[in-house]
Amino acid sequence: MTAPIHDQPPLLDIRDLTVEFATRRGTVTAVSAIDISVAKGETVGIVGESGSGKSVTSYAVMRILDRAGRIAGGTITFSGIDLSAATERSMRDFRGREISMIFQNPRAALNPIRKVGHQIEDILRQHVQASSMDVLEKAIDILKQVRIARPEERYNAYPFELSGGMCQRIVIALALACQPQLLIADEPTTGLDVTTQKAVMELVVELTRARGMSTILITHDLGLASTYCDRIVVMEKGRIVETAQSATIFRDPAHPYTRKLVRATPRPGISLRDLLPDDHPQRNMPIPVQAVPEGAPLLEVENLVKEYPRQQSGPKPGFLKRKTEPLPAFRAVDGISFKVMRGETVGLVGESGCGKSTTSMMVTRLIDTTSGTIRFNGEDIAGIPAAQFTRSPLRRRIQMVFQDPSESLNPRYTAGRAIIDPILRMGETTTDRDALADRCAELARLVGLPADLLDRFPHQLSGGQKARVGIARAIALNPDLVILDEPTAALDVSVQSIVLNLLNDLKAELGMSYLFVSHDLHVVGLLCDRIIVMNTGRIVEQGNAADVLERPTAAYTSELIAAIPHPPV
């Protein structure tokens, strides 16, 4: 990492920037009086949780705030010119040519019905970087630079024909087409798999460094930022709380908020409690240890297979000659076997499309299996159709915590009603209203949900509160096995740390077993006794958590571990 050059004036100098939004409830200040400077050739990370104002800052620099937002004060000086006072017409010459941007969700960032080559050409022509004679050649050259294989062919592709990682390369190509001096990357890898994330980040670093460009990396992931940036700016609720060299931020965070963030970022070599902030009452309590008794496993999966009929691709058979070979079915899960012992937490890890979610849905008996056995407490439940499992006495013993806490709550039920739903349907028939209310209050207490929130509807709760409601519902009938399907993927990292601790404590207290499905190896490492790594529908490796993380045997596992950002701790 190159050290910033301090004797030159900075390329970008933000002073006292305040951004306001007009909303129904009056003016809201999204960013208040912040100072950021970026030197030539420097990479600066802006880190914060949702609502911290980090993205708004970048939109203000580009002057592409939506109509409700406006720069209420301060200056944005870019190579000596104040952008906050520039006319819209002159801003157009800066955008794309001097400062450019790459975005989260690359597929949505591209025009879905325009060839990607033409989209690159639009930018080149706009900034008179190419004439109609050489624009095709230049566009293909840029595609080559972002490592698109067969660029002549991809030039004619539409975004829907390309993978997520490939779309992000196209967005990078758009951003770098006119050789700008500053690149703003707004959550460029969120939603991408960890191996793709690594490839994209390395491409960005390499290309910007070769051109001597400055970069602003906006992310919620402190680990990612400190891996790739020179300096880090931490934002909270529209303010900058700390600016530090990334080499030192993990070791020596100055501001309490940064400290909280640093702590909450999962990383190797720490325990669950280390994720919690200093002043948290749970922080110094011992992690409950749950004995895993010898004996028959609680869950035993053997040769489990799930096939989906493949969508016919290519030309369909004609009207008259309809005899064609049927395509072989797509195997989402391809013959996997594993066990979960009583009291154990087993992690199921893999990238998107590896079959981990399909596996969890089969184990929960929400979808039917194609073949294989699922023995729960010795009883084979794979043969019971998913539609009938609702009436099985085993239903109450296998429960699930869903990935998206908002989507998994009925918008028309209050939190309390959602929690007692399983009791109403499957609990003892004698429960009267008072007993139900008591049980509901007890469950709320268990998951740390204040009792006065029980009357609220989901849209009146925060993400963390909704997650607690989902957990309370899952444990309402004291299940033996709970499947956790990426339970913290939609949460901010500080909320994630609390929810993870909660889940772990609950397990010990209620004597449950967990099957923890996740894409995040660090998180899995913190919570799980054993880890199963899946790729393309198969298990590539399984073993003790520490063994898998520290001494992986499968090449794929090593690749996954290497792809996780390694912040300088």
Add this chain to the structure above:
Amino acid sequence: MRSLGKRLITIVPTLIGVVIVTFLLTRVLPGDTAAYFAGPMASQESIEEIRVSLGLDRPLYEQFVHYIGDLAQGDLGQSLSTGQPVLTEILTRLPASAELTLLGLLFAMVVAIPLGILAAVRQGSIVDHLCRVLTTAGVSLPVFFTGLLFVYLFYYVLNWAPAPFGRIDIFATPPQHITGFYLIDSLITGNFEAFRASFAQIWLPAVTLGIFALAPIARMTRASMIAALSSEFVRTARAGGLSPRKTIITYAFRNAMLPVVTTLGMVFSFLLGANVLVEKVFAWPGIGSFAVEALLVSDFAPVQGFVLTMAILYVVLNLLIDLLYGVIDPRVRIEA
């Protein structure tokens, strides 16, 4: 081309459905079909005679086969009031209806699409409010009522339009028959007098129809433009410094057109129905007024033929809309 053929095949079941429904409308529903076909003045014997001649005394499936056979030969029955085959009547009157409907649609699109775009680009401006008032009022106006108001205003009060009778001034001679569209035929033959005379007749009913069709198009254009303008790819285009023109037209508008094209299907459904009412108001000699006249004298064969023709027209129009959609959207084109 192959996708066109494939799409053509998909309308076969729809057409079968249409034919079955049209058949059922006369045969299965309560009411004596023979009495309908015979007309209100018929005696008992002549009703029986017609029953036998129409084959209504046979079992249902036989009647259906018979009906299909007739359809295949283009036989839609005879109109009692005019004595002509229904097919001939419909074919001679179809161009009048088509000309009116298409002109109305053209008017609606020319007004609605720019209005919708402007309203979306300048949200909250006067244009936006105008657009909102127009769209809500437009869908609320009974089209026959608007037509009558226009006749009163532009014919009786202002005298800007001729009396609402027919396609062309009774003293003018219709242009030579080429396409059957008077406006086009008169231009092709260079008969500007006929063009003027037929335009004077058609503009008012076309505008009446257009105002009705305008509302859903403008509403959808506005909504989909707003969605497109706040989309992430427009943000990318703006961040790349593309000009507002390029951003709005090439990036936002082309994407916003997709839902608008889909809405056209619904608009055609409205237009073809409204067409019947407008033809009655302006005594327009199209298939709609033909059907209405037949209804009044309980002459059922023309009504049945009319419903079938309209349905087939509508199915074809929907097919064209689908093809147009495929032209705009590569995702459909390639997956098809």
Add this chain to the structure above:
Amino acid sequence: MTTLDIKADATPSVRRPTPVVALLRHTRYVLAGNLVTAVAFGLFAIIVLLAIIGPWIAPYNPTATNTTIALQAPSAAHWFGTDNLGRDVLSRVLVATRLDFIIAISSVALVFALGGIAGIAAGYFGGWTDRIISRLSDTIMAFPIFVLAMGIVAALGNSVTNIVIATAIVNFPLYARIARGEANVRRNAGFVQAAKLSGNSTPRILFGQILPNIMPIMMVQMSLTMGYAILNAAGLSFVGLGVRPPTPEWGIMVAEGASYIITGEWWMALFPGAALMIAVFTFNLLGDGLRDIVDPQRRT
């Protein structure tokens, strides 16, 4: 033990009283913030009132003819003038409110029940249920709406009941499609999966979980189709189908006035036409307003 710190979760600082009070309060908020919706509610109340008391407040017998006073322009005695048979236009417009309103309400209620249930079943179960219901919808949709309604009434015979049936049939696909789409989206929603895990039976999931969430959208649709239903019925009467003279009905009255408008007697068509227009306009505005009120996402 597990009372963990909840300060980390940002708590929306809204306090909720009981749902009913909240809904009323929200309704008032929306009405106060949106004058147009308030006006629509007012107009709706007037229409309902006229539908109930119309026959009692009509100044004359709506069907009594008196050719000596035929075709009189609006005056103090006859506010809306008289028609070609000397009947009082105001009385006829007032009395017609009930009939038009009943046609609209009953056809919408009928299609709401049929289309809603069929659509939810199609969306949730998929497979054959879906194929049959979708094919039925497609076939109905292959006809232009008004043309099919004409065909149905012509075949079934001229009567008010048949207008209601025809209007319900032609609107069936609209309701079925919306309900199907919404049910289909929610079929695999997290909260439905969770309901299965909680042991809810299929009927319970359909009617307890999915239906209440689809209701707001269906309600808005209902209010919007009320307008279409009235337009449709009036259009049918205008071409001579459905309601028969001398029954007062807005569409028929406009039709009766049509031939007099080119000779300048505008009042025969204008007043019933305006009544029709205002009624449809009210329902359309109400549809937009209703969406703001029932949509829980937009409640604050």
